[in-house]
Amino acid sequence: MNKNIISQLNIEYAQKKDLAESRLIFLKEELEKKLPEIKLISKELASLTLNYCKNIVGADETYSSQLNAEYRDASSNLISKKNKILKDAGIDDGYYDSCYECLVCKDSGYISIGNRVKECKCYTQKKLEALFGKSNFPLLKAQTFEKFDISLYSDDEAAKKNILEIKAECEKFVSKFTSGASKNLLFSGSPGLGKTFLSGCIANEIIELGFSVLYLPASEMLNIMSRHNFFQFNDGVNNEYDDFKYNFIFDCNLLIIDDLGTEVISESKYSSILSVLDSRFAADSARICKTIISTNLGISDIFERYTERVGSRIVGNFDILGFRGDDLRLKRR
């Protein structure tokens, strides 16, 4: 199953890259129509390079350095001429940017760092969505800060003020994310107050910034972990598919654990939660590794349900945002 998902994804990327290349050719042709001198200069550059390549073969040292110098001067002359024409026409370096969905990998899905080839973040995120299935991104795509509607909340002014402050904190989380300065967030409060909605808004913005985001209900996260541990302890054949899911809980730039407190709890699950939190806190010093937890529990309930050890990890490492207004419900339109 995992192999199918990955090969399907690779096909998608190959198509995406083809599309980007045809858009690039189209834009180039448009530009050459508008500025015919550009086409002439490109031709001159091509023939200059061709001649240089022909002549350099078999040339002695003195002649080579003469050829190199001539080629360097002539080509840089042409390039500056071309750049000046582009600049005068108001065309900047970003002219071809619209060809690509992802500027980082130019829609190839991969980037080269030195002589290493690495998956682009956009590819990782797509793989994640494909492997975890749409069920894990149920409402997220439609959730944006722009769609946040204060009029859906009741007339309780204190509750309105509370939710607006929380929204501002969420936006601050997003704006500081790239610099690594965002704090982990704990959303605590009764159901129906917009916790999942705001998690979705954050997720969308962070994905847009090019980071990997995993949204998982606590029960599912813990199931993935127990499954992984079960296979490990039993020397079973653990497949790449499961490993990817498991590893991603630790590796993604933003993990959103939804609905903590609704899962059936056990001793091994306490330690799973601890290992996720501790490992992510430690990783955060080397790369961006933030966590958002959403729960219907209050702080004292967390201490009671998850023991002192888990409770103190959360209180010490998360900014706690209390969603208030028990009798307040989001009106669904």
Ligand SMILES: [Zn+2]
């Ligand atoms: Zn990319």
